[in-house]
Amino acid sequence: MDQEIADTQRRADEQMYQDKMKIKRSQEKRNNVENGHGC
Structure with missing residues (x-):
């Protein structure tokens, strides 16, 4: 569960x-x- 939250948090970041x-x-x-200048 904690790992899932960490993954979600990292994706959001x-x-x-x-x-x-x-x-x-x-x-x-x-x-x-x-x-x-510039395009």
Whole structure:
């Protein structure tokens, strides 16, 4: 049971981390466009 909870917690942490990185990347992309460079 404890192992199951730990696995679930780790998956949730990984998901949050990936979401954070995705948001960070899209913000950086937006900043680059506003600064006049980037795609």
